[in-house]
Amino acid sequence: MPPVSELILFVLALAAAGAVAGVLAGLFGIGGGAILVPVFYQVFGLLGVDDSVRMHLSLGTSLAIIVPTSVRSFLSHRKRGAVDMALLRSWVVAVPLGTLIASAIAAYVSGETLMAIFAVIALLIALRMFFNRDSWRIADDLPPNPVKWLAGVIIGILSGLMGIGGGVLNNIFMTTHGRTIHQAVATSSGLGALISIPGLIGYVWAGWGEAGLPPFSTGFINWIAVALIIPITLLVAPFGVQLAHALSRRQLEIGFGIFLTLISLRFFYGILG
Template identity: 60%
Template sequence: MPPINEIIVFIAVLAGAGAIAGFLAGLFGIGGGAILVPVLYEAFRWFDTPDSVRTHLAIGTSLAVIVPTSLSSFRAHYKRKAPDMDLLKSWLLPVPLGVAAASVIAAGTSGEILRSIFALLAAAMGLKLIFSKDATSVGDRLPRNPAKAMVGFVIGLLSALMGVGGGILNNTFMTMFGRPVHQAIATSSGVGVLISLPGVIGFIWAGWGAEGLPAFSTGYVNWLAVALTIPMTMLAAPQGARIAHGLDRKQLSLALGVFMIIVASRFTWSLFAG
C-alpha cells in the first residue's frame, strides 16, 4: 500500500483529470480519454502495477469513466436537439462491432504495442488539431452504406484501442461531409456512448484473470479510479456542452493538439526507456 501522502496525490490528480475530461467531453464532444489514459497510466505506476497490464488497465478504466461522461454530455446536447440521430441509429451496430474487435485485439496484445498504437493515433490527432483550420470538404452529404457502416466500425475500433470516446474522429468525418461543427460535436457525444458501454464489457473480458492487477479491479477496469474520477466528469460535462454552443474553440483546439503531441512523445519515450 502506498504512503498516505501518495494516495492523497492520487485522489487529487484523478479528480482534476476528471474535471478536465468532463469539460472537454461537453466542449469537443469527446469522452476525455485523451486526458485520462496518460494520467491513469502514470497513476497506476504508484501502485506497482506491472507494465504488462498498466496500459490495458488505463484504457479500460478510461472507457468506464467515459460512460457517464458521454451520457451526461449527450443528454445536454440532446436537449438542444443538436445530435444527428439518424447517423447514431445507423451506427448502433457498426460502432460496437469495432469496439468488440478492439477488445479481442487488446486481449492478445502487449502493453508496448498498445502504447505504440496510442502514441501513433495521438500524434496524428494532435497534428490535425494544430495544423488543420477546417476539415477538407469532400461532399455535401454523408456517404451511404456500406461505406458509412465501415467508418463507424473503424471509429469504434481505433477509439476503443485508445480508450477515447471517438469525438475527434467523428467530428472530422462529419465536417468533411458538410455537417455543421456544432452538430458534429453533439453527435460525437452519442458516439461516445456507443463506444464506452461495450468497451467496458470488452476490456473486463479481455483482462479477466490477468495477473498483477491492483485491488478493486475487474479485468482491465479499476473501479477505485472510476469512483474517484466520475463525480468530477459528471459535474463538468454539462458546462462544456453549454459553452460549446457559443465559444470560439480555435485556441482550445490548439492547446488540446499540443497536449496530444506531448502525450504521444511521453508514450513513445516509455517504449525505449522501459
C-alpha cells in the same frame, strides 16, 4: 504499498484529472478518455501495477468512466438540437462491433503496442487539426452505406484501442463530409455511449483472470478509480458544453490540436524512455 501521504496525492491527482476530463467531455465531445488514459498510466505505475497490464488497465478503466460522462454530455447537447440522431442510429451495430473487436485485439497485444497506437493516432489527428482547411473536405455530405457503416466499425476499433469515446475521430469524419464542428462535437457525445458500454464489457472479458491487477479490479477495469472520478466528471461536463457553444470552429480545432499533441508526446516519451 506507498505511504498514506502518497496515496492521498494520487487520489487528489485523479480527482483533478476527473474535473478536467469532464470539461473536455462537454467541450470536445471526447468523453474525457484521452486525458484519463495517460493519467491512469502514470498513477497505476506509481502504485506498482505491473507493466504487462498497466496500459490495458488504463484503457479499460477510462472506457468505464466514459459511460455516464458521455450520456450526460449527449443529453446536454441534444437539448440544443445539435446532435445528428440519424447518424447515431445508423451506427448502433457498427460502432459497438468495432469496439468489441478492439477489446479482443487488446487481449493479445503488449502495453507498448497500445501506447504506440494511441500516440500515433493522436499525433495524426493533431496535425490535421492544426492544418485543417475547408478545401480538405471529402464530400458535402456523409457517405451512404456500406461506407458509412464501415466508418463506424473503424471508429469503434480505433477508439477501443485508445480508450476514448470516439469524439476526435468522429469529428474528423463529420467535418470532412460537410458537417459543422459544433454538430460533430454534439454527435460525438452520443457516440461515446456506443463505444464505452461495449468497451467496458470487452475489457472485463479481455482481462479476466490476468495476474498483476490491483485490488478491486474486474478484468481491465479498476472500480476504485471509476467510483472516484465518475461523480466529478458528471458534475463538470455541462460547463464544457457551454464553452463549446461559445467558441468558434477554428478555436475548437486549435484546442484539439494542442491537447492531442501533448498527449502524443507523453506516450512517445513513455515508449522511448
